Amino acid sequence: MIEKRINLNKLIEQGDIYKEIKLFRNIQVNENDVSVDEVKFSYVVVLSQTCDLERLYDKNPNSVLSGLVAPLFLLEQFKDGTYLDFVGIQTETIKKEKALKPYINGEKPRYYVVSLDEETKLQNSLIDSFIIDLKYFFTADMSQFVREKYVSSIKPFYREELSHNFASYLSRIGIPINNGNHILKDDIVQ
Numbered sequence: 218m219i220e221k222r223i224n225l226n227k228l229i230e231q232g233d234i235y236k237e238i239k240l241f242r243n244i245q246v247n248e249n250d251v252s253v254d255e256v257k258f259s260y261v262v263v264l265s266q267t268c269d270l271e272r273l274y275d276k277n278p279n280s281v282l283s284g285l286v287a288p289l290f291l292l293e294q295f296k297d298g299t300y301l302d303f304v305g306i307q308t309e310t311i312k313k314e315k316a317l318k319p320y321i322n323g324e325k326p327r328y329y330v331v332s333l334d335e336e337t338k339l340q341n342s343l344i345d346s347f348i349i350d351l352k353y354f355f356t357a358d359m360s361q362f363v364r365e366k367y368v369s370s371i372k373p374f375y376r377e378e379l380s381h382n383f384a385s386y387l388s389r390i391g392i393p394i395n396n397g398n399h400i401l402k403d404d405i406v407q
Contacts, residue, residue, distance in 0.1 A: 219369045230267045232376030234368040240355045260289035283356035289347035326386050329379050341369045351386045
């Protein structure tokens with residue numbers, strides 16, 4: 218499912234996996250101090266299209282300032298319900314392997330599993346398979362994507378599948394929750 222790109226003349230492509238990429242959640246500037254709230258993700262996958270990323274070095278208004286990425290969470294942490302601890306969210310635990318099958322089979326559109334066999338884990342110095350929670354994506358400054366942080370890439374078929382899943386998840390029809398506290402304009406009787 219993943220492989221090392223042999224030709225690294227393109228610095229960054231869709232499906233590339235990078236390590237130690239930071240999300241800057243909040244930056245506060247005071248008179249004498251700058252405070253930066255950042256989260257460093259061990260691994261992220263690039264979601265931006267390669268054709269857009271090729272504009273990295275453009276000197277015109279089409280240049281790319283940041284890349285769209287999603288964190289790769291360790292599958293064991295996902296099963297333990299601890300993968301969102303960094304934002305103070307505890308999720309349900311998955312105790313039985315058969316309960317994980319809907320995620321692996323793509324039946325849960327919010328999630329994408331990057332399954333790795335033992336040989337791939339060894340070749341890429343990885344300890345576990347990953348899961349991507351497509352709800353938690355962000356943009357990362359292009360200066361963070363350096364060769365030393367490149368880990369490997371998702372193979373072309375799987376990166377297309379991931380891209381399709383992300384687009385489907387993002388374009389779903391959202392229905393607002395009506396808990397009785399909000400009155401919609403159309404609900405007002407004149």
